[in-house]
Amino acid sequence: MWRGFLLAGLLGLAGCAEPVSYPRQVEFSELPGWTGDRLEAALPAFRASCAVLARLPPDRVMGGEGETARKAGDFARACAAAADLPADGAAARRFFESHFLAYAVGEDVLTGYYEPELRGSSTRTGPFQTPLHARPPELVEVDLGSFAQDLRGRRTAGVVRDGRLQPYPDRAAIAGGALAGRGLELAWVDDPADAFFLQIQGSGRVRLTDGRVLRLGYAAQNGHPYYAIGRALVENGALTRETVSMQAIRAWLAAAPAAEATALMNRNPSYVFFRPLPDLPPEAGPLGALGAPLTPGRSLAVDRTRTPLGAPVWVAAQAPLRRLVVAQDTGGAIRGSARADLFTGWxxxxxxxxxxxxxxxxxFVLLPR
Known part of the structure; x- marks a missing residue:
């Protein structure tokens, strides 16, 4: 799932550089607050990951590097043991401590993300003038790490013309109608800022005028780099570094003339395309990069080049935010061993x-023994 991730993504905050090349194995007793969490609350998210891992080839690389690298088959024994585990705190603690090893991977910024709900229409009418687009068929995504080891984890996208990959239209061009008339519109919403933030989150719900709820998931991105509009507002003095937040940026966009709001959003050339998720029940979270529905408060977005998807992760922030979560998602602003984003719900x-x-x-990443 693509996101700029709220505070860090909107402000352009970078995680602290981590000089440690390899993680450090620790005892579970060294995890701050380990005995204070209801570990059984993390089991549904872990089982959801297991359901996806079971469908993958055992040799599918799930991410990580060096000691933390794991394949789908490495989780098989732990997943089998978790299948019939009772919803009991002591049993959950014994399970995680016996099937996993804990590795300290560092300290960095923890931010949050969520699944927004927008007002929309299946046709362009009245206030519903801002489109949400499906992925254009000509868009080509490229894993740059397949061509150069030093580009591992980096991706781009574009369109092939005359045998060469060329840049795809940016946000301003698309907002100006570059894709108009092609039938790519999945829905029309009534607020351009809502559409902008939906792209940052990467998934959402659109409540249509006929009462239906359209679930949308990330499909692709246009290949242009993400620019944090919160940074621009701080630099021009409209907001301060201490007061910038998603809510503050929304308030600025709502109060500004439409042309100024559009110009600010267009400073971010990145544009996200969506796909409908008609089979996703309303009580389930959106699908993360792993392909499992996200669980509020128990699903985490990580840098998969450092942390394998599917792995449990102990997060030790300020109390009471000390809990066991599961690495099930990724994001454009998530770079580094300890940089993470917590899914809060919808x-x-x-x-x-x-x-x-x-x-x-x-x-602290928990890896199968």
């Missing part, structure tokens, strides 16, 4: 929680 309350989340946190 709706206004989840958005408020995610918008204000920015803590230093130590991360």
């Amino acid at each position: 709706g206004d309350a989840a958005g408020a929680e995610a918008g204000g989340m920015r803590d230093r946190a130590a991360l």
Whole structure:
């Protein structure tokens, strides 16, 4: 799932450089707050990951590097043991401590993200003038790491013309109608800022005028780099580094003349395309990069070049945010061993929680023995 990730993504905050090349194995007793969490609450998220891992070839690389690198088949024994585990705290603790080894991977910024809900229409009418687009068929995504080891984890996208990969239209061009008339519109929403933030989150719900709810998931990105519009507002004095937040940026966009708001959003050339998820039940979270539905408060976005998807992760931020989560997602602003983003759920309350989340946190990755 693509995201700029709220505070860090909107402001352009970078994680601290980590000089440690390799993680350090630790005892579970060294995990801050380990005995204080309801570990059984993380089991549904872990089982959801296991359901995806079971469908993958055992040799499929899930991510990580060096000691932390794992393949799908490495989780098989732990997944089998978790299948019939009772929802009991002591049993969950014995399970995780006996089937996993804990590795300290460092300390970095922990932010939050959520699944927004927008108002929309299946046709362009009345206030519903901003389109949400499906992936254009000509868009080509490239894993640059397949061509150069030093580009591992980096991707781009574009369109092939005359045998060469050329840049795809940027946000300003698309907003100006570069894709108009091609039938790529999945829905039309009533607020350009809502559409902008939906692209940052990478998934969402659109409540249509006929009462239906359209679930959308990340499909692709246009290949242009992400630019943090919060940084621009700080640089021009409209906001300060201390007051910038998703809510503050939204308020600025709502109060600004439409042309100024559009110009600010267009400074971010990145544009995200979506796909409908008609089989996703309303009580389930959006699909993360792993392909499993995300669980509020228990799903984490990580840098998969450092942390394998599917792995449990102990997050030790300021109390009470010390809990066991599962690496099930990725994001454009998530770079580094300990940089992470916590999924808070969906709706206004989840958005408020995610918008204000920015803590230093130590991360400990649990890897199958």
